[in-house]
Amino acid sequence: MLIITFFAFLSGIITILSPCILPVLPIVLSGSIGGKSKPLGVITGFIGSFSLFTLVLSTIVQLFKIDSQILRIFALVVIIAFGLTLIIPVLKHYFEIGISKLVKTNGKKQKKGFAGGIMLGASLGLIWTPCVGPIMASVISLAVSQQVDGGSVIIVLAYSIGTSIPLFGIMLGGQKMLTSLPWLKNNSEKVQRFFGVVMILVGISIGLGLDRQFQSSILNAFPNYGETITAIENNEIISEALNIRGKEKSNDKSLNWDNPPKNARLGNWGEAPEIVTKGEWINTLAPLTMNDLKGKVVLLDFWTYSCVNCVRTIPYLSNLYSKYKDDGFTIIGVHSPEFTFERDLGNVKKAVEDLGIDWPVVLDNNFQQWRAYNNSYWPAHFFIDANGQIRYFHFGEGSYKESEEVVQKLLKEAGQKIKVHSEIDKVTWTKNITPETYLGYGRLDNFASINEIKKE
Numbered sequence: 001m002l003i004i005t006f007f008a009f010l011s012g013i014i015t016i017l018s019p020c021i022l023p024v025l026p027i028v029l030s031g032s033i034g035g036k037s038k039p040l041g042v043i044t045g046f047i048g049s050f051s052l053f054t055l056v057l058s059t060i061v062q063l064f065k066i067d068s069q070i071l072r073i074f075a076l077v078v079i080i081a082f083g084l085t086l087i088i089p090v091l092k093h094y095f096e097i098g099i100s101k102l103v104k105t106n107g108k109k110q111k112k113g114f115a116g117g118i119m120l121g122a123s124l125g126l127i128w129t130p131c132v133g134p135i136m137a138s139v140i141s142l143a144v145s146q147q148v149d150g151g152s153v154i155i156v157l158a159y160s161i162g163t164s165i166p167l168f169g170i171m172l173g174g175q176k177m178l179t180s181l182p183w184l185k186n187n188s189e190k191v192q193r194f195f196g197v198v199m200i201l202v203g204i205s206i207g208l209g210l211d212r213q214f215q216s217s218i219l220n221a222f223p224n225y226g227e228t229i230t231a232i233e234n235n236e237i238i239s240e241a242l243n244i245r246g247k248e249k250s251n252d253k254s255l256n257w258d259n260p261p262k263n264a265r266l267g268n269w270g271e272a273p274e275i276v277t278k279g280e281w282i283n284t285l286a287p288l289t290m291n292d293l294k295g296k297v298v299l300l301d302f303w304t305y306s307c308v309n310c311v312r313t314i315p316y317l318s319n320l321y322s323k324y325k326d327d328g329f330t331i332i333g334v335h336s337p338e339f340t341f342e343r344d345l346g347n348v349k350k351a352v353e354d355l356g357i358d359w360p361v362v363l364d365n366n367f368q369q370w371r372a373y374n375n376s377y378w379p380a381h382f383f384i385d386a387n388g389q390i391r392y393f394h395f396g397e398g399s400y401k402e403s404e405e406v407v408q409k410l411l412k413e414a415g416q417k418i419k420v421h422s423e424i425d426k427v428t429w430t431k432n433i434t435p436e437t438y439l440g441y442g443r444l445d446n447f448a449s450i451n452e453i454k455k456e
Contacts, residue, residue: 004155005154005155005158006158008155008156008158008159008162009158009159009161009162010162011159011162012158012159012160012161012162012163012164012165013162013163013165013166015162015163016163016166016167016170023202023205023206024124024127024128024202024206025170026195026198026199026202027079027120027124027199027202027203028042028124028167028170028171029170029171029174029195030082030083030086030120030195030198030199031117031120031121031167031170031171031174032170032171032172032173032174032175032177032178033086033174033178033191033192033195034113034116034117035113035114036113036175037113037114037117038113038114038116038117038171039117039168039171039172039175040114040117040168041113041114041115041116041117041118041120041121042117042118042120042121042124042167042171043117043121043164043167043168044114044117044118044121045117045118045119045120045121045122045123045124045125046121046122046124046125046128046160046163046164046167047121047125047157047160047161047164048118048121048122048125049121049122049123049124049125049126050125050126050128050156050160050163051125051153051156051157051160053071053125053126054156055152055153055156071126072126072127072341073207074123074126075122075123075124075126075127076123076127076203076204076206076207077203078119078120078122078123079120079123079124079199079202079203080199080200080203080204082116082119082120082196082199083195083196083197083198083199083200083203084196084200085196086192086193086195086196086199087192087193087196087197087200095116125160127206128163178191255269255270255273255373255374255390256269256374257374257393257395260393260394260395261392261393262402263402264392264402264403264405264406264409265392266391266392266406266409266410267391267392268389268390268391269389269390269391269393270389270390271388271389271390272290272298272300272382272384272388272389272390273290273369273372273373274289274290274372275287275288275289275290275332275362275369276368276369276372277334277362277363277364277365277366277368277369278366278368279335279362279363279364279365279366280345280362280363281360281361281362281363282348282349282352282360282361282362282363283352283357283358283359283360283361284360287362288332288360288362290388293330293332293384293388294386294387294388295328295386295414296328296329296330296386296414297324297328297329297330297383297384297385297386297407297410297411297414298329298330298331298332298383298384299317299320299329299330299331299332299381299382299383299384299403299407300331300332300334300373300381300382300383300384301313301317301331301332301333301334301379301380301381302334302336302364302369302370302373302375302377302378302379302380302381302382303333303334303335303336303378303379304335304336304337304338304342304378305335305342305347305348305351305352305355306338306342307338307378307379309378309379309396309397310378310379311355312397313379313381313397314355314356314357316400316403317331317357317359318356318357318358320403320404320407321358321359324407324408324411324418325359327411327416327418328386328411328414328416329407329411330359330360331359331360332359332360332361332362333352333357333359333360333361333362334361334362334364334369334370335348335361335362335363335364336364336367336369336370336375336378337363337364337365338378343363343365345363348361348363377395377396379395379396379397380393380394380395381393381394381395381403383403383406383407383410385410385413385414386410386413386414391406391410392406
């Protein structure tokens with residue numbers, strides 16, 4: 001526990017260097033505009049918001065039956081509203097009046113800018129989660145499956161505090177520039193309007209998903225950027241600690257994945273659990289059951305569309321599907337979301353279309369299927385034979401040649417005559433693939449990419 005907490009703190013500090021953070025840095029820097037205590041307010045709001053919603057957002061969404069994107073949209077509206085107050089004097093006047101009424105305690109006003117900073121920081125915390133690394137990804141996977149404990153709270157707080165340090169430094173540096181450089185000091189109103197315009201543009205861009213396109217452009221221009229940022233988290237010590245923590249939180253011991261098979265050697269891990277998730281289906285006219293799939297060789301793929309490790313496997317899965325779908329082979333994608341915005345059917349449909357996925361996909365928003373398989377990994381692949389038995393499994397990226405060999409063996413067992421390929425065909429990587437990765441749960445052993453891991 002102590003090891004994970006320490007590395008979570010370090011992970012929070014280095015998150016500021018992630019390509020995912022670049023689009024939101026202008027919002028962070030805007031925390032320099034206002035009273036001296038505004039940066040402290042931003043940090044306070046960020047730590048509280050990020051910690052709270054990381055741990056309980058999935059529970060809130062399920063309890064109140066609200067749209068999973070409402071809070072994220074609300075955060076973007078707040079950010080845009082802050083931008084407008086910096087541009088339009090009348091709005092700024094009324095905003096300051098409203099804030100002054102809210103922050104009076106014992107007849108005394110709190111320091112200027114602190115309350116506004118809290119609101120800005122809280123909004124920032126809501127849009128920060130997709131940029132987390134493997135440690136936080138592991139905690140989030142526990143949170144979304146309702147397995148949060150005191151240890152998870154400590155880890156999240158450690159990460160949040162670590163992240164707040166460089167954020168606080170950026171805002172203090174911005175304040176120092178504003179007060180020490182004569183031109184900036186003499187044109188403070190113009191500087192405020194500039195940041196107001198920037199905040200509005202950033203808020204709209206994130207709402208439209210343009211921030212991901214910007215990130216992809218940066219990575220295409222600088223392929224090695226961000227490649228070693230997660231090196232701290234991807235070391236053997238923390239990977240093992242995450243793996244142990246995942247095992248401690250498993251409730252279902254009927255399916256044991258402690259000793260993964262290798263070299264395409266088939267085994268038998270019993271009957272595949274039924275498809276129990278009640279989520280919507282994509283690329284199929286009706287929900288599928290294991291009985292419907294009897295006679296077919298099935299690859300069950302647990303994935304989520306914002307997980308870069310999952311996305312990197314898609315071209316290989318597409319390759320397998322196109323070659324063997326006419327021979328009695330199919331893939332069932334189980335979309336178990338890491339973040340609340342990935343629960344939205346429209347978002348998943350868009351991702352399925354963009355990634356060229358043409359096999360059936362079912363939404364597992366309540367993690368019913370995830371728990372049925374006692375799963376702890378993104379991505380996770382379970383190979384099921386024509387009789388409905390689990391014969392092989394693989395966690396993380398890689399081993400694509402072995403996966404194809406498994407499919408071939410299972411199809412042969414089912415009596416199919418197939419064309420045997422000596423090696424897996426080359427696949428086309430999408431332009432949006434990023435060299436940055438978070439693996440978690442000891443998945444570094446299964447890492448595979450067109451880029452090599454650099455040890456520094």
